[in-house]
Amino acid sequence: MRRRLAVAAPLSLVGAVALGQVAPQRLRIGFAVGYAPFSEIGTDGQLRGFEIDLAQALCMRLVVQCVPVILDFDGLVPALKTRKIDAIMASMSITAERQQAIAFSAPYYFSPVRLVMRSDTRLEATPAGMKGRRIGVERGTVHERFLAEQFRDSHVMRYATQDQAFLDLRSGRLDATLVDVVIAQFGFLNQAGGRGFGFVGPDFGRDERYYGKGIGVGLRKADANTLGHRIDDALATLRANGTLKALNDRYFNFDLVSLR
Template identity: 80%
Template sequence: MRRRTALAAGLALPGATLAQTPQRLRIGFAVGYAPFSEVGSDGQLKGFEVDLAQALCTRMVQQCVPVILDFDGLAPALLSRKIDAIMASMSITPERQQLMAFSTPYYFSPVRLVMRTDARLEASPAGLKGKRIGVERGTIHERFLAAQFKDSQVLRYPTQDQAFLDLKAGRLDATLVDAVIAQFGFLNRAEGRGFAFVGPDFGRQEQFYGKGIGVGMRKGDVATLGRRVDEALAALRGNGTLKALNDRYFSFDLVTPPR
């Protein structure tokens, strides 16, 4: 409880509130996803999505408070009104759109398998038949594996960091993850030595991965909160703030819509 209170203090922004939105906009994050959202050594929440949330709240003149949850707890918390929005690298997919609404996309990310460089396994359903693939529970990656890698052993984890630990320890043959999270959260670190991306970008399969990453919200809030978030995102894209945030964290472009 103390850590969540400290994190909330790190993002709360003063400002006037509007009648059509809550006095405090509670934004759900899932930590452990460097460089998108993680807890720093000072106990504060930081990362690309955290900075973007701050910029959105400033633009909307809205007081915002972060709520830290496991990824698979975000949608239930939104629908039960424990939070008001989600910023946790959540893909905009038809399945999720049945439950909630989304803003326009704010970034686009490839999806890759990570394996040992000496694994000599083909990154395909046939090549990974009977093999152990780790995935974060509640993500679209989990549903993709269930549909496309039916003959593999899919092991589900509360966080992606736990999957990386088991991959390093040899308890997994591969893990499926957003490529940026894998690059910054594992491959660029000492523990990622001897591992690499293998196979194609599965994120191009729109029937599973949708049309990018957006802010999740309740359908009933589309005309109010949704309109304000989209207007703020358009402004941040137009004035260069979104690209500047991209360049602060990445050496490649994640925010320009694919053509």
């Protein structure tokens, strides 16, 4: 998610302050937009999406003023470290490598990873069942490493973009492609070209060796025991009172937020 640098502050994320009240503390949250339905800029110029709505709900629980800061994805961690932002909400996986540089909240959603094949396939979505079969994957992703190490007897076909893999899957040049469920659903299965295809097999995203521990709010390590604990408490409340599930259901017809 590398996006053009910009800054926006839609009214929906800025809490109103009643006359005579003290303005709440500001919380500058870094987003990487352009990844619908998680975060994007609508035709009205306002930020919208699952993570945008969740950020608003968190700020309300924390009684702080949300200030969104839109950055390229690879600029988020540097901005956090140099105190240009206070938190990151950009579908950032909690991985051991990232935890060496920053802290994370508890996960607020999990990104399932599954094989997409023709709906009438009789192939088993296992290393043995896919032996000798052609599986497409976007080059440079964690999915590529997963297939190379776990599906060694399959032919791993690498593509510059996931859309190219979808095209070859549709044309029959691939037997399957390994991809995030959200990307597959919105970028292929919901489109005309995705008719006759579907998810097959388990959620490989549960393998923490490759995919980490879910998606969390990125924080400075120095803030882990202060702001981090407050965000964890707020997330726990939003999960318990049904707000997190309601936000999930507003954007998705599958569950990304239930604890594993």
